[in-house]
Amino acid sequence: MGFRERRQREFLDRERVFLEAARELIRDEGLLGFQMARLAESCEYSVGTLYQHFGSKEDLLVALTTATATEHVRLFARVGNWQAPSRERLFAIAVADSIFVQRNPEYFRIAQYTLCEVVWRAASPDRRSEFMAETAEPIRTIVNGIIADAVASGDLSLGVLTQDSVAAGFWALTCGVHDLVHAEGVCDAYQTEDPYRLLCRHTNLMLNGFDWKPLIDPHDEAALDALIHRIQNEVFHDLCDHT
Amino acid sequence: MGFRERRQREFLDRERVFLEAARELIRDEGLLGFQMARLAESCEYSVGTLYQHFGSKEDLLVALTTATATEHVRLFARVGNWQAPSRERLFAIAVADSIFVQRNPEYFRIAQYTLCEVVWRAASPDRRSEFMAETAEPIRTIVNGIIADAVASGDLSLGVLTQDSVAAGFWALTCGVHDLVHAEGVCDAYQTEDPYRLLCRHTNLMLNGFDWKPLIDPHDEAALDALIHRIQNEVFHDLCDHT
DNA sequence: TCTTTTTTTGAATGATGTTCAAGATGGCGC
DNA sequence: GCGCCATCTTGAACATCATTCAAAAAAAGA
Numbered sequence: 198m199g200f201r202e203r204r205q206r207e208f209l210d211r212e213r214v215f216l217e218a219a220r221e222l223i224r225d226e227g228l229l230g231f232q233m234a235r236l237a238e239s240c241e242y243s244v245g246t247l248y249q250h251f252g253s254k255e256d257l258l259v260a261l262t263t264a265t266a267t268e269h270v271r272l273f274a275r276v277g278n279w280q281a282p283s284r285e286r287l288f289a290i291a292v293a294d295s296i297f298v299q300r301n302p303e304y305f306r307i308a309q310y311t312l313c314e315v316v317w318r319a320a321s322p323d324r325r326s327e328f329m330a331e332t333a334e335p336i337r338t339i340v341n342g343i344i345a346d347a348v349a350s351g352d353l354s355l356g357v358l359t360q361d362s363v364a365a366g367f368w369a370l371t372c373g374v375h376d377l378v379h380a381e382g383v384c385d386a387y388q389t390e391d392p393y394r395l396l397c398r399h400t401n402l403m404l405n406g407f408d409w410k411p412l413i414d415p416h417d418e419a420a421l422d423a424l425i426h427r428i429q430n431e432v433f434h435d436l437c438d439h440t
Numbered sequence: 441m442g443f444r445e446r447r448q449r450e451f452l453d454r455e456r457v458f459l460e461a462a463r464e465l466i467r468d469e470g471l472l473g474f475q476m477a478r479l480a481e482s483c484e485y486s487v488g489t490l491y492q493h494f495g496s497k498e499d500l501l502v503a504l505t506t507a508t509a510t511e512h513v514r515l516f517a518r519v520g521n522w523q524a525p526s527r528e529r530l531f532a533i534a535v536a537d538s539i540f541v542q543r544n545p546e547y548f549r550i551a552q553y554t555l556c557e558v559v560w561r562a563a564s565p566d567r568r569s570e571f572m573a574e575t576a577e578p579i580r581t582i583v584n585g586i587i588a589d590a591v592a593s594g595d596l597s598l599g600v601l602t603q604d605s606v607a608a609g610f611w612a613l614t615c616g617v618h619d620l621v622h623a624e625g626v627c628d629a630y631q632t633e634d635p636y637r638l639l640c641r642h643t644n645l646m647l648n649g650f651d652w653k654p655l656i657d658p659h660d661e662a663a664l665d666a667l668i669h670r671i672q673n674e675v676f677h678d679l680c681d682h683t
Numbered sequence: 684t685c686t687t688t689t690t691t692t693g694a695a696t697g698a699t700g701t702t703c704a705a706g707a708t709g710g711c712g713c
Numbered sequence: 714g715c716g717c718c719a720t721c722t723t724g725a726a727c728a729t730c731a732t733t734c735a736a737a738a739a740a741a742g743a
Binding site for chain 2: 310312373395
Binding site: 200232233234253 | 730740741
């Protein structure tokens with residue numbers, strides 16, 4: 198008799214309900230005013246039930262970050278499966294990132310907070326491992342795969358670098374751009390152009406820096422646009438406006 | 441009679457005492473357990489007096505971040521005044537960053553938290569403006585100055601880019617590396633080598649990507665070491681071990 | 684239908700950030 | 714010196730939430 202399994206399923210469903218409601222509450226009222234009691238009330242459950250799922254508020258935030266990041270990973274996975282020259286595929290990672298951010302404008306705000314020592318340390322080890330297993334590891338696998346292909350096909354020569362350190366460079370650039378976007382007021386001066394176009398542009402420049410073939414002309418805006426559009430059409434067809 | 445000024449001076453002194461004590465408390469017991477009452481007690485003042493200086497805990501954290509960042513800016517200012525080819529000077533910014541981090545290992549942990557929406561928004565507008573005026577603006581001025589020199593001397597051609605967008609690229613890379621370092625556990629895989637060496641290496645690669653003359657061979661480790669050492673000796677002589 | 688187990692509940696608890704009325708201090712005129 | 718006034722300091726009281734847990738409700742099993 199599967200009543201135990203049904204229970205389990207219902208429990209997981211309710212967890213998803215809580216997370217979805219949390220996302221909405223945070224979107225509408227900000228992370229600053231987010232309260233556990235309010236979340237429980239909005240779902241018509243008691244706080245006790247909420248705490249059945251999440252050991253603490255920090256735990257919930259890590260879980261929410263993980264859940265959202267899953268979509269992020271799915272976009273990256275498309276790029277991982279895309280048949281194209283290695284350089285275009287790594288570039289497509291930056292495009293995937295831009296698309297993800299446009300669809301989840303709140304994500305990095307929450308993630309930035311969640312990944313701070315203060316919150317991260319206060320979450321349970323289980324939630325933290327879950328985050329790493331479902332997010333950091335898959336992304337690393339995908340990106341390293343592209344780098345490995347590039348090396349195998351002769352597009353890239355690692356020299357003294359490792360796959361991970363090349364990946365870390367692109368990862369850092371991407372994170373930094375997200376910081377830039379969300380460091381509200383701190384860096385308005387840098388926000389003269391669309392920051393995610395800046396990410397694409399700089400990813401391309403960095404690819405040139407790695408001498409990743411085929412090299413491109415960094416000043417050719419039309420080519421950059423064309424490449425971005427092509428990737429949007431070929432890989433993220435269903436997620437982008439048909440412009 | 442300057443008794444009013446003396447008061448003012450004493451008030452500012454006490455503020456510095458609070459900030460220094462806060463830094464120590466956070467270093468010793470972590471940001472997680474940092475409490476206003478404890479800070480007041482450790483300075484032998486009442487909480488009320490502490491609140492005379494800082495409107496809220498968040499306010500204090502922003503002030504602490506600003507105070508520490510001042511040293512950061514001073515290191516950058518040395519680079520700004522250093523007489524050297526433009527490319528070496530921009531590279532030296534990355535070196536300055538590494539040195540700063542080694543001397544202030546806690547800084548980015550605190551800054552990452554402080555610059556999150558949740559904390560940043562809760563701080564007073566005055567403290568926020570102070571941060572920008574004493575940190576973001578000076579850094580921007582220094583870096584843009586180097587970029588302007590590079591353009592003037594023909595080492596760099598901006599093309600479609602602006603000074604700010606070039607600066608943003610290096611800024612993002614740097615921030616991203618700090619994230620990488622502090623995303624404890626999240627990205628252990630990337631931490632196979634000293635992350636600040638990685639920052640230097642990738643800054644160099646990005647300089648190549650910008651076609652910033654003179655180009656260097658990215659695989660020449662000895663040259664990279666030599667350059668880092670030279671900058672340490674010429675610019676940060678007093679802050680580095682004489683190795 | 685009754686008993687046992689599991690789940691849910693929400694008032695009570697506890698930890699902290701913040702306030703503010705009362706008290707202490709110190710300059711200043713006499 | 715002395716008392717008056719403005720200013721500063723104090724810390725107990727307050728407010729806000731996160732979290733707990735004993736009791737109630739619901740569900741499963743006999």
